[in-house]
Amino acid sequence: MKLFMKIFSFTIFFSFTCFAQFTADMVVTEGEVVRTNKFYSQNQFYRMDIEEQGQEGYVIVDRNEGVTKVVMPAEQMYMEMSSTGMQSMSNDVFQSIEKQKEQYETNLVGTETINGFECDKYEVLIDGSVVSIFWQSEDIEYPIKVVSGANSEMVMELKNIVAGDVDDSMFQIPDGYTKMDMPGMK
DSSP: OHHHHHHHHSOOOOOOOSSSEEEEEEEEEETTEEEEEEEEEETTEEEEEEEETTEEEEEEEETTTTEEEEEEGGGTEEEEEETTSHHHHHHOHHHHHHHHHHHSEEEEEEEEEETTEEEEEEEEEETTEEEEEEEEESSOSSEEEEEESTTOOEEEEEEEEEESOOOGGGGSOOTTOEEOOOTTOO
């Protein structure tokens, strides 16, 4: 349960890929705190590994089914929720950017090379104020960089992106894990 709360206090943001399969380092900076975790993409799935205060976990998202699973290996448990639910949307940078693009004004403001990829730079505005900036490459459908918050409080970057096969097991719940139901998480 403690890991669950830590995972959902760890705010991140994303989108989806032309590289059908790849791995990357996902670097999230919030103020003085920098976290580097692994990110995996395989067709309709992506996975974000998370370590918080020595506890490891990961989040698996199935974009086709619209399902997010939070996996807690130490407890051999997982939770499942809608990817469009408030908890998922507020804690997954990729889901959040997709929703922002649907609901708010999004403007192309230039191009830049980010981590070796030529990217279009976009600003998301709510009532004329920039709330997010993201850099999107045609080579990879996920934003390669996202700056979020009115004061640019959070920066997420995909670095060291390597195209290649990712094992199917990375996106499956291990045998013997128990599904934990939480009120309001459906």
